[in-house]
Amino acid sequence: MNFADRARAVLPGGVNSPVRAWNGVGGDPVPLASARGSRIVDASGASLIDLVGSWGPAILGHAHPEVVAAVQEAAARGLSFGATTEAEVELAEEIRARYAPAERVRLVSTGTEATMTAIRLARAATGRDLIVKFAGCYHGHSDALLVAAGSGLATAGVPDSAGVTPGAARDTLVLPYGDDAALTDAFAEHGARIAAVITEAAPCNMGVVAPPAGFNRLISTLCRHEGAVMILDEVLTGFRAGPAGWWGVERAHDVAAGLDPWVPDLVAFGKVIGGGMPVAAVGGRTELMERLAPLGPVYQAGTLSGNPVAVAAGLATMRLLDDAVHARVAAASDALRMGVSEALTAAGVRHAVGRAGTLFSVFLGVDDAPVTFEEASRQDTAAFARLFHALRAAGVALPPSAYEAWFVSAAHSSGDIEAIVDAVAAWAAAEAEAP
Numbered sequence: 444m445n446f447a448d449r450a451r452a453v454l455p456g457g458v459n460s461p462v463r464a465w466n467g468v469g470g471d472p473v474p475l476a477s478a479r480g481s482r483i484v485d486a487s488g489a490s491l492i493d494l495v496g497s498w499g500p501a502i503l504g505h506a507h508p509e510v511v512a513a514v515q516e517a518a519a520r521g522l523s524f525g526a527t528t529e530a531e532v533e534l535a536e537e538i539r540a541r542y543a544p545a546e547r548v549r550l551v552s553t554g555t556e557a558t559m560t561a562i563r564l565a566r567a568a569t570g571r572d573l574i575v576k577f578a579g580c581y582h583g584h585s586d587a588l589l590v591a592a593g594s595g596l597a598t599a600g601v602p603d604s605a606g607v608t609p610g611a612a613r614d615t616l617v618l619p620y621g622d623d624a625a626l627t628d629a630f631a632e633h634g635a636r637i638a639a640v641i642t643e644a645a646p647c648n649m650g651v652v653a654p655p656a657g658f659n660r661l662i663s664t665l666c667r668h669e670g671a672v673m674i675l676d677e678v679l680t681g682f683r684a685g686p687a688g689w690w691g692v693e694r695a696h697d698v699a700a701g702l703d704p705w706v707p708d709l710v711a712f713g714k715v716i717g718g719g720m721p722v723a724a725v726g727g728r729t730e731l732m733e734r735l736a737p738l739g740p741v742y743q744a745g746t747l748s749g750n751p752v753a754v755a756a757g758l759a760t761m762r763l764l765d766d767a768v769h770a771r772v773a774a775a776s777d778a779l780r781m782g783v784s785e786a787l788t789a790a791g792v793r794h795a796v797g798r799a800g801t802l803f804s805v806f807l808g809v810d811d812a813p814v815t816f817e818e819a820s821r822q823d824t825a826a827f828a829r830l831f832h833a834l835r836a837a838g839v840a841l842p843p844s845a846y847e848a849w850f851v852s853a854a855h856s857s858g859d860i861e862a863i864v865d866a867v868a869a870w871a872a873a874e875a876e877a878p
C-alpha cells in the first residue's frame with residue numbers, strides 16, 4: 444500500500460485538516476519530514492522552497508533556532524500545568540503592546556475558539572442573536588461561522604457544511620464582501636437583532652482581497668450606531684499583514700489622512716502568535732472581555748489554554764518579530780509579488796494580484812483583483828493546478844489551493860525569490876505555448 448492509501452485507510456481523506464489534501468490541485472500529498480528556514484523536506488528527502496509556512500505561523504521561517512530553544516527549555520520545565528504562568532501574561536502583554544484595541548486578552552488554542560468566543564461575548568453583551576458575516580471570509584469551523592466560509596470549503600467545492608443546523612445557519616446573515624449598500628441595508632432591516640458583524644481584517648481565505656477603502660470603517664460606524672459588536676478576525680493577518688496586523692495598516696493610513704482611526708470591539712488572533720504551536724487569542728475592550736468567566740457570566744475554558752510549551756513558541760516568535768523582521772518579510776513579499784506578476788505578464792498569462800500589506804495571492808484567468816467571493820470564484824483553478832504541479836516539480840511548494848495566500852517569511856532569501864520567479868516564468872512560457 445502506498446502512503447496515501449495507508450493514510451486514507453485510517454484518516455478520513457488521509458488528512459487531519461481538509462486543505463492538506465490536494466483536492467484543489469489533484470494528486471496525493473507527499474508527507475513532510477522536516478522544515479527549516481524557507482524550506483520543507485518531504486519524506487523522500489526532496490527539499491522545496493515553501494510558500495505555505497504552515498498556513499501563516501512560520502513568519503520567521505521554519506524552526507527558528509531561538510524559538511526551538513525556547514520550546515525545548517519550556518518542555519524541560521513541564522509540558523502542561525493547568526495553572527497560570529508568567530509567560531502567558533508576557534505573551535498577552537506583547538499582543539496588547541502592539542495592538543492597543545486588545546485591552547484584555549484571553550489565550551485559547553485555535554483561531555476557531557477565538558472567533559467562537561468572540562461571538563458568544565457579543566451575543567451576551569447585546570442580548571441579540573444575529574451574526575453578520577461576509578461570503579468568502581473564513582473564521583474557523585464553529586457552526587455559526589461555517590456558512591459561505593471560503594478556502595477549505597471553496598477548494599472542496601462544499602458551499603456549506605453538512606451537520607450545521609438550520610437554526611445555527613438562520614442566525615447567520617451572509618452578505619457579499621465589500622458591499623457598502625448590502626451592509627447598510629442589512630442594518631436598516633435587522634439592526635435591532637444584530638449582535639455582531641464579524642469580518643476578516645483583510646480577507647485571505649478566498650485568495651487575498653484588499654478591503655475596499657472605507658469598508659472596515661463603515662462596519663465600525665454601523666456597529667457603534669446600532670449597538671452591535673465589531674469582531675475583527677486577524678487570525679491570519681495579525682502581526683503578518685503589518686506589525687499591528689491589517690488594522691495597523693489602515694490605522695497608519697487614517698492617521699496620515701487626518702482621520703480618527705476606527706477601532707474594533709473584539710479581535711481574534713492566531714497563527715503568528717503561536718509561532719507554529721497551538722496558541723490563539725481573543726482580545727478587546729475591557730468592558731466586553733470582563734464578561735468572561737470567572738469575572739462574568741460568559742463561559743469559556745480550556746485544559747490546554749495558555750499551554751506553557753506553546754506559549755514559549757509564541758512569546759519567542761513575537762519577541763523576535765521586530766521592525767527589521769517585518770521589513771524583511773515586506774521586502775521578500777514585494778519582490779515575489781512583483782516578480783511573479785511580471786513573469787506572467789511577459790508570457791501573456793492573464794492574471795490579477797490581490798494584496799493586503801505583506802500578504803498576496805495570484806488569481807489566474809481574470810483581469811481585475813476580486814473583491815467578492817463570487818468574483819474570486821471566476822479565477823481559473825485548473826490553470827492554478829497546472830502552476831502548482833509545475834512549481835512542485837521545480838522545487839517550490841505553493842499552497843495546494845487557488846484560494847490561499849502565498850506565504851513568505853523573513854527566511855526567504857533573494858535567491859529563493861529568484862528561483863520561484865524563474866519557475867513561474869518557465870511555467871508561464873510553456874502555458875502560453877500550450878494549445
Ligand SMILES: *Cc1c(COP(=O)(O)O)cnc(C)c1O
Nearest residue numbers: 553554555581582583676678679
Ligand atoms: C486560520 C483561520 C481561522 C481558524 O484558525 P484555526 O486555528 O485553524 O482554528 C480563523 N480565521 C481566519 C481568518 C483564519 O485564517
